[in-house]
Amino acid sequence: MSSIKVKGAQLHKKGCRFTVWAPHADEVYVVGTFNGWDKTAHPMTGRKNGEWVADIAGAKAGNEYRYRILNGDQELMRIDPRARRVTDSTGNAIIRDPKSIAGMVPFTPPPMNEMIIYELHIGTFGKEEGEDGPGTLSGAIRHLPYLCELGVNVIEIMPLAEFAGGYSWGYNPAHIFAVESDYGRPREFRKFVDEAHKLGLSVVVDVVYNHFGPDDLQLWQFDGWSKNDMGGIYFYNDWRAKTPWGHTRPDYGRPQVRDFIRDNALMWLCEYSVDGLRWDMTSYIRNVHGRDGDTGSDIHEGWTLMQEITHEIRKQRPGAINI
Template identity: 35%
Template sequence: MKGWEFSWGPVSNPDGSTIFTLWAPTQARVSVAIDSRQVPMDRADDGWFSVTETLTDGADYWFVLVDGTRVPDPASRRQSAGVLGPSRLWGSDFNWKVPWKGRPWEEAIIYEIHIGTFTAEGTFAAAEKHLHRLAELGVSAVQIMPLAQFPGTRGWGYDGVYPYAPHNSYGSPDDVKSFVDEAHRYGLMVFLDVVYNHFGPEGNFLPLYAAEFFRKDDPTPWGPKIAFEREPVRRFFIDNAIYWLDQFRFDGLRFDAVDQIEIRATFTY
């Protein structure tokens, strides 16, 4: 979406610098660790921390909490070492080749793909080579099962922990974009399955610095329910949806278990 300003995750400036942000309302201090440096972040009254630094694409970083605990960015764009490793900067200068305007929804004949099992290699690059076969079958859309970084190397994807980071075993963010671009070349729409109702059990550090992200009294079948009534929490997922649609050119999103997504509102009469 043109002109959209992301609240979560690293944001690149025209001068090549990067703005790092984190909502950590339970923390008095947060730093960003880059190589051997720790750069203090500025804290706002609403619990947001931010700092601007100049790094190159591919640089790794952590957020450092008051007690010295290092945590990845919850809106990390890439987790090359898995859910317990550092976050990695990844640029958005992919060279799109196909001028795609979409196609009517009523033409959708959907083929669901699990990237990890669709080919022997289990990668986006390998899956891309078979898209022409789907188009020849009469398929007009592919739906990618959840790709957000989850623990381990293989899984269904429904225990994702980093919703902005394509799973490292499937390939890089640019590999995902190349897959979408190639699908569009064959006239295929591409939809992404997203999980906005819970986080996986391993690698979710949000409770350490943003306990208000979750409700304590109303769990889902898979873990604590997300507190969508809080604006920073809603923004986390709104940013994510726009991220996939705008920067990766997905044609749409499929939402998992929407019955577990709700906003508690208090009305005064």
């Protein structure tokens, strides 16, 4: 059973419970299709730990929503950082029905010494002749038998968390809990995993935790607070923020950010039943400059976060691939 923290939008029989971390907010509201986008209809209750909570009767799967965050004279309309589905990288969060991805096809990955790995980009591999736009998960499913003919037994999917625009390799994640909307819905990724398993193919997902964004990054100064005009609560706000991709390195020392990354890793494994994770550029998680032997630039909490997540993966999903 997954031990993912219960945050974001959680459906129940009478509606939906919303939880968001915004420690510097003065007021927070949930606005969406369930209240006609009324800015004041559903205020959230603040907790001492910086979280805000609201339970909204009648909210249901498929409803779109945002958080309205007030901080001084700032009014911020934010997409839920833990949204499992979004309209697009700059649009709205969508309440996802967990039943839409329920169930699993029993599967055991091949031994490590027998793995033949194929790195796959959904936007390219899932492209159908004559169709506009990037490839899709549905298109990729139709091409899976080709991989079997090649003799492949493990698929490593390049990052498929929601990114800016429709065309990307995926190493610019904007919303790490949401499946890229141009590729398809969460249930279509679940179907991709199940169909791959039926054909004897393991599925490994590429995850990016050394930086977020930098484009379409709703996490940036999420609740209106920042230091040194940097990223705010989800990021380092000093020299440690710098990466080759922008000043958007997550703050691995904040417990809430550690939970955010940990829960995301477990989401792919426990909710979508993928067989493993491939971590992108871990050298930039453990060292500001991505170097070995540069102890003055080491990020100790980055090291410990990776260790803790690895331990949790072994506990939650024994035998999962962790690259």
